[in-house]
Amino acid sequence: xxxxxxxxxxxxxxxxxEVSAEIAxxxxxxxxxxxxxxNDPASEVYVRSKxxxxxxxxxxxxxxxxPDTTTEAELLAEVDRLNRxxxxxxxxxQLPLPKQIDPRRVIDAIDPMKDVDGFHPTNxxxxxxxxxVLAPCTPAGxxxxxxxxxxxxxxxxxxxxxxxxxVGKPMAALLLQRHATVTIAHSRTAQLESVVREADIVxxxxxxxxxxxxxxxxxxxxxxxxxxxxxxxxxxxxLAHDHEKTHLLQKNxxxxxxxxxxxxxxxxxxxxxxVPGGVGPMTIAMLMKNTLEAAKRRRA
Ligand code: NDP
Numbered sequence: 001x002x003x004x005x006x007x008x009x010x011x012x013x014x015x016x017x018e019v020s021a022e023i024a025x026x027x028x029x030x031x032x033x034x035x036x037x038x039n040d041p042a043s044e045v046y047v048r049s050k051x052x053x054x055x056x057x058x059x060x061x062x063x064x065x066x067p068d069t070t071t072e073a074e075l076l077a078e079v080d081r082l083n084r085x086x087x088x089x090x091x092x093x094q095l096p097l098p099k100q101i102d103p104r105r106v107i108d109a110i111d112p113m114k115d116v117d118g119f120h121p122t123n124x125x126x127x128x129x130x131x132x133v134l135a136p137c138t139p140a141g142x143x144x145x146x147x148x149x150x151x152x153x154x155x156x157x158x159x160x161x162x163x164x165x166x167v168g169k170p171m172a173a174l175l176l177q178r179h180a181t182v183t184i185a186h187s188r189t190a191q192l193e194s195v196v197r198e199a200d201i202v203x204x205x206x207x208x209x210x211x212x213x214x215x216x217x218x219x220x221x222x223x224x225x226x227x228x229x230x231x232x233x234x235x236x237x238x239l240a241h242d243h244e245k246t247h248l249l250q251k252n253x254x255x256x257x258x259x260x261x262x263x264x265x266x267x268x269x270x271x272x273x274x275v276p277g278g279v280g281p282m283t284i285a286m287l288m289k290n291t292l293e294a295a296k297r298r299r300a
Pocket of ligand 1: 138161162163165166167168185186187188189192205206207208211226227228229279280283
């Protein structure tokens with residue numbers, strides 16, 4: 001029987017409904033500020049949709065848009081202003097930043113209590129100590145997706161493919177905190193196929209289309225696909241067995257796929273996230289949840 005689909009959009013709506021109900025009962029509107037520097041089109045979309053979603057759920061969401069020529073000192077001064085603004089509960093600085101700005105210095109400057117992306121070294125430290133306060137949104141969303149299946153994480157073998165600071169490492173820390181036995185695989189992992197095949201839970205966060213094949217998946221595993229890859233006509237042979245994506249590719253000239261060969265892996269796994277509509281919608285929902293948490297903690 002093919003794997004059941006984990007409906008990220010639905011789970012995200014549930015999280016958003018919880019956040020919005022809690023905000024309505026709070027008596028004040030937590031404030032989220034999304035800072036964007038320059039005109040990267042993807043960043044424009046992300047920042048706008050984060051501010052919009054915040055407003056939709058009853059938070060005060062706003063954008064600070066700074067020119068491409070902003071210096072590191074200017075951005076640090078803006079972060080400092082936001083750190084000191086009592087109306088601001090959550091600050092996120094959209095990455096990537098223009099090359100004259102070191103993103104590490106900017107992340108380090110954000111007040112950890114307002115760091116709703118969970119990237120500040122203090123929050124990373126808490127996370128790895130098993131005391132996550134503001135955990136990074138994408139991995140936190142993946143945990144919520146696994147929980148939505150009813151499959152228990154405790155005692156399971158989990159393999160995270162990818163070791164970035166934003167996804168892979170925090171994902172592994174959250175799975176460990178939930179008592180999984182965790183392996184992190186990466187580009188230097190030997191015998192990747194047999195390593196991944198040991199997993200009851202696979203999280204793919206690489207950024208390479210079709211790299212997780214059905215041969216790598218243990219029958220009955222839960223598969224979470226974080227990857228977002230836009231592929232064009234060059235991928236048509238690899239996509240030939242996926243009629244839906246092939247149709248979209250022919251229609252639009254390109255198509256969004258994950259890291260997992262969805263159609264084939266679906267035949268082996270027990271649960272699987274689609275791309276799009278899986279992990280993607282969770283990231284913004286968890287950001288709203290983090291902003292609410294930050295507001296409650298700061299005012300406690
Ligand atoms: P990075 O490029 O920072 O990290 C990729 C990781 O994959 C690295 O650790 C790298 O290993 C590993 N890797 C690369 N090639 C291989 C290989 N052949 N075998 C095994 N491991 C490999 O990416 P991110 O973590 O930022 O993002 C990963 C994917 O998730 C991207 O597609 C991104 O677009 C997507 N994403 C989606 C989000 C969402 O909301 N849905 C949010 C964030 C990211 P090494 O460290 O050795 O180089």
